[in-house]
Each structure stands twice: as C-alpha cells, then as structure tokens.
Amino acid sequence: MSRARPIVIAGNWKMNHGPKAARAFFEALAGEDILGVAEAAGNGRLRAILYVPAVSFAAASEAAAAFSKRAEIAVAIGSQNVHWKDSGAFTAELSAPLLMEIGITHTLVGHSERRQFFGETDASVRDRTAFALDQGMDVTLCVGETRAERESGRTEAVLLAQLAGALPQSDPNARERAAKALIEGRLRIAYEPVWAIGTGLTATPAQAQEAHALIRRDLAARLGAQAAQNAVILYGGSVTPANVAELLACPDVDGGLVGGASLKAPDYAALLRAGALAAR
Numbered sequence: 692m693s694r695a696r697p698i699v700i701a702g703n704w705k706m707n708h709g710p711k712a713a714r715a716f717f718e719a720l721a722g723e724d725i726l727g728v729a730e731a732a733g734n735g736r737l738r739a740i741l742y743v744p745a746v747s748f749a750a751a752s753e754a755a756a757a758f759s760k761r762a763e764i765a766v767a768i769g770s771q772n773v774h775w776k777d778s779g780a781f782t783a784e785l786s787a788p789l790l791m792e793i794g795i796t797h798t799l800v801g802h803s804e805r806r807q808f809f810g811e812t813d814a815s816v817r818d819r820t821a822f823a824l825d826q827g828m829d830v831t832l833c834v835g836e837t838r839a840e841r842e843s844g845r846t847e848a849v850l851l852a853q854l855a856g857a858l859p860q861s862d863p864n865a866r867e868r869a870a871k872a873l874i875e876g877r878l879r880i881a882y883e884p885v886w887a888i889g890t891g892l893t894a895t896p897a898q899a900q901e902a903h904a905l906i907r908r909d910l911a912a913r914l915g916a917q918a919a920q921n922a923v924i925l926y927g928g929s930v931t932p933a934n935v936a937e938l939l940a941c942p943d944v945d946g947g948l949v950g951g952a953s954l955k956a957p958d959y960a961a962l963l964r965a966g967a968l969a970a971r
C-alpha cells in the first residue's frame with residue numbers, strides 16, 4: 692500500500708551558504724545519483740524544499756530552476772522566517788508580500804533557534820503563520836520540546852501548548868483556513884525536539900512516532916479529521932542519510948526538516964533518494 696501523504700525533504704541552511712556556495716551546492720547536486728527521485732517528485736509523491744539565508748534567495752532560486760530543468764526535480768526555495776504584517780517599521784524583518792514579489796513562496800515559522808535566541812513566542816508564531824497563509828505562502832510550522840522539558844516528563848504538554856499557541860483557537864474562519872491549508876499541504880508541522888537539533892542526538896523512531904501521533908491527534912481535535920489525516924508532519928533533529936530511512940518508516944513521519952546534512956549535496960541527494968523510496 693502506498694503512503695497517503697507525500698514525503699517532504701526540507702533543508703534548513705540557517706546562517707550558511709551565501710550565493711556562491713548556493714550555486715556550488717546545486718552544481719554538485721546535479722552530479723549526484725538521484726535515480727528514482729525525479730519520478731517521485733514528478734508524480735507529487737516527493738517534495739523538496741530548501742530554506743536559505745535571504746542573501747541567497749536569488750542565486751539559490753536561479754540555480755534551483757536550472758537544476759530542476761536538468762534533473763526534473765523541483766526544489767522550492769524558502770525563507771527561514773516571515774513577518775505578520777505586510778510592511779512597516781520592522782527593521783531586518785521580511786514580509787510575505789516582499790518575499791513573494793521575488794518568487795519566494797515558502798517559509799519556516801517558529802524554528803526553535805528563533806524561539807531560543809530571538810524571543811519568538813507562540814503568539815508571534817501564530818501571527819506569522821496566519822498572515823503568511825492568508826497571503827498564499829507555504830508554511831512549515833516548527834514545534835519541539837527542550838531536553839529539560841523531556842526529562843521532566845513535559846514533552847506532551849509542551850507540544851500541545853505550542854500547537855494551541857500557534858494555531859487559531861476561537862475564530863472559526865481562521866480555523867477553517869488553517870484546516871484547508873493543512874489539507875492542501877500548504878501548512879505542515881515540523882516536530883523538532885530541541886535537544887536533537889545540531890547535537891548529533893536523534894529521536895529514536897519510537898520517540899518520533901509517539902510525538903507525531905500526538906500532534907496528529909491534536910490536529911484532529913483542533914481542526915478536524917481530514918486536516919489531521921492530510922497533515923504532513925516532518926521530523927527534524929540530526930537527520931542524516933544514515934538514520935532517515937528508519938524515521939521515514941514511521942507511519943506518522945512524513946519527511947524531514949534537516950539542518951546540517953542539507954548543506955552537503957551528497958547528503959541532501961541521499962535524503963532525497965531515501966524520500967523517494969519511502970514515497971513509493
């Protein structure tokens with residue numbers, strides 16, 4: 692039986708890879724073995740996204756378009772954050788209209804590094820997500836517990852609180868829009884345990900599956916059964932070519948959000964190959 696939901700292999704380049712390195716990445720990717728990936732990407736079973744630093748939007752978009760022509764694999768280029776207003780006095784922020792004007796239609800929201808180091812709150816994550824979706828963007832919304840929260844048995848409470856904080860609660864129209872975006876695959880959730888990000892520690896498949904199933908149950912209660920069923924839920928936290936297959940084998944893990952391993956073309960190609968296999 693084939694999977695009901697597409698596999699998404701998303702990379703987060705964080706503050707790495709300027710325009711030169713972005714071009715070199717796609718040159719190298721074109722030389723990698725991506726047998727089987729084009730077919731899965733072509734029939735919509737597999738999607739590739741790279742969230743790159745803003746200075747690399749143009750170079751990465753051009754290089755991705757050239758790669759996609761050659762390899763027949765579309766790689767969407769995205770932003771690592773987006774503001775909740777369309778314009779104004781918000782130094783260093785980027786709005787959905789500004790991003791979309793240059794063809795950047797995908798964005799991350801609520802990455803733990805934004806929450807940890809830049810004061811991102813559930814409320815700002817909610818506002819960023821809602822505005823980006825209303826503007827027609829594709830959003831990956833990140834949630835995840837810290838090591839202390841896991842060790843004190845609070846993982847479930849933290850994830851539920853982050854989802855409650857980030858998704859619309861009382862406004863039925865906003866709830867309907869979020870549910871529609873999940874069904875259309877334009878909103879997805881990334882479960883990223885903070886203790887696993889950039890540490891080399893990966894959640895076991897059982898830990899990932901447990902958290903993903905919890906998230907899906909919560910989405911069902913909050914936004915309805917169809918939204919939950921269609922919701923693509925990514926796992927992030929030290930995903931590598933060595934551990935990706937066992938994670939993708941979990942029934943509720945629909946892909947990966949990958950930091951370190953997405954910086955190297957051979958590793959990203961290996962992740963895409965694993966995604967294509969899992970997507971069959």
Ligand code: PEP
Nearest residue numbers: 888889927928929950951
């Ligand atoms: C991330 O940046 O979201 C991430 C999961 O990083 P890494 O894969 O390096 O742990």
